Amino acid sequence: MSAFAMFSLQSPSLLAFDKERTEDHLQRVYGIGRVPCDTSMRETLDPVPPEHLRPAFQVGFRALQRGKVLEEMVFVDGHYLLALDGTGSCSSKAMHCESCLEKHHTNGSMTSAHQMLGAALIHPDRREVIPCMPEPIITQDGIEKNDCERNAAKRFVTKFRQDHPHLNVIVTEESLSSNAPHITTLQAHHMHDILGVKEGDHALLFEQVAQAERAGRVTYYDRDDRQAKVHHRFRFVSNLPLNASHPDLRIHFLECWETTADGKVQHFSWITDLRVHKGAVYQLMRGARARWRIENATFNTLKNQGYHFAHNFGHGYQHLSVVFATLMMLAFLVDQIQQLCCPLFQAVWAKWGSKRLLWEKMRAYFYIYALESMRHLFEALYHGLHKPTPTWASDSG
Ligand SMILES: [Zn+2]
Numbered sequence: 001m002s003a004f005a006m007f008s009l010q011s012p013s014l015l016a017f018d019k020e021r022t023e024d025h026l027q028r029v030y031g032i033g034r035v036p037c038d039t040s041m042r043e044t045l046d047p048v049p050p051e052h053l054r055p056a057f058q059v060g061f062r063a064l065q066r067g068k069v070l071e072e073m074v075f076v077d078g079h080y081l082l083a084l085d086g087t088g089s090c091s092s093k094a095m096h097c098e099s100c101l102e103k104h105h106t107n108g109s110m111t112s113a114h115q116m117l118g119a120a121l122i123h124p125d126r127r128e129v130i131p132c133m134p135e136p137i138i139t140q141d142g143i144e145k146n147d148c149e150r151n152a153a154k155r156f157v158t159k160f161r162q163d164h165p166h167l168n169v170i171v172t173e174e175s176l177s178s179n180a181p182h183i184t185t186l187q188a189h190h191m192h193d194i195l196g197v198k199e200g201d202h203a204l205l206f207e208q209v210a211q212a213e214r215a216g217r218v219t220y221y222d223r224d225d226r227q228a229k230v231h232h233r234f235r236f237v238s239n240l241p242l243n244a245s246h247p248d249l250r251i252h253f254l255e256c257w258e259t260t261a262d263g264k265v266q267h268f269s270w271i272t273d274l275r276v277h278k279g280a281v282y283q284l285m286r287g288a289r290a291r292w293r294i295e296n297a298t299f300n301t302l303k304n305q306g307y308h309f310a311h312n313f314g315h316g317y318q319h320l321s322v323v324f325a326t327l328m329m330l331a332f333l334v335d336q337i338q339q340l341c342c343p344l345f346q347a348v349w350a351k352w353g354s355k356r357l358l359w360e361k362m363r364a365y366f367y368i369y370a371l372e373s374m375r376h377l378f379e380a381l382y383h384g385l386h387k388p389t390p391t392w393a394s395d396s397g
Pocket residue numbers: 095096097098099100101112113114315321
């Protein structure tokens with residue numbers, strides 16, 4: 001709970017948190033009995049398997065489901081968009097632990113790094129994202145880095161299905177994920193997909209598209225978006241083999257050229273198991289492109305602090321790095337839930353204008369004032385509190 005409070009208050013480092021910690025405030029606002037010092041927090045958390053934090057993510061998710069807030073994130077036909085992406089949480093030349101990925105450099109030195117597969121429910125029209133319990137990408141003996149990410153995806157998908165047996169999802173990912181084993185895993189767990197593809201990685205597929213074009217089997221669809229002043233041209237073709245080694249795996253291909261008013265053209269291409277037709281292609285494109293939200297809205301939270309993550313919070317020998325990264329994601333989930341559901345949080349955010357300023361003020365108020373609860377803290381941030389005026393003893397009086 002203390003580590004959670006540290007991320008919830010967006011403390012820049014464990015040391016800063018330790019210096020500023022005011023026990024009775026943490027006790028009242030976060031319900032923590034005794035707050036450990038920085039060394040003891042590291043020692044306590046290091047042996048904790050990160051899986052122990054999974055139920056906490058579930059609590060947040062169930063609350064959103066019960067409160068019908070999750071429904072607002074439905075993308076299409078009762079399906080949610082689930083974005084997956086690998087990200088680094090820290091790297092170090094000096095520190096190393098059991099769950100590090102090792103990068104050996106040509107000069108003989110080694111960098112150890114932590115990566116995880118992050119996941120979040122996203123929606124093209126919503127700025128909030130709902131992060132899921134991330135899956136650490138860990139070293140397995142004799143296995144290549146890409147396989148590590150693939151295996152992490154496999155573990156993630158299996159656990160996600162256990163956590164949410166009936167949730168209908170469309171998985172959206174970048175082009176690294178467009179491989180037959182991964183698509184087969186998704187299908188086995190009843191997940192739909194819209195995945196990026198690149199001509200360089202999928203030569204045969206793009207050849208097939210060119211053949212379909214010559215045979216007149218492709219469909220074009222043009223659409224003007226007057227408000228955004230962009231033109232979209234779509235081309236799609238159904239039922240193609242993904243590649244030569246998996247001719248039985250059939251996919252649908254779609255691509256989009258987006259032309260802005262000043263003539264700039266961007267090109268995107270995806271594969272999907274969803275039926276592509278003129279009525280659906282625009283929405284599919286929006287869903288696929290909403291994937292950037294996991295980069296921007298989710299990982300930046302980790303990355304802004306992530307570069308010095310090991311340095312600022314501690315690396316540990318077993319799980320500490322992963323536990324810290326997971327707790328940070330959990331604090332982010334709680335923050336997103338507040339942003340989605342709590343009018344007081346929304347009002348305070350609007351008042352201070354930016355999240356950065358909001359966290360700054362939140363920390364300042366937290367340490368200065370004797371607050372009773374999180375609500376009290378946010379009410380103070382909204383209405384203001386009067387600082388106690390110092391009273392001076394005076395000789396003349
Ligand atoms: Zn490590």
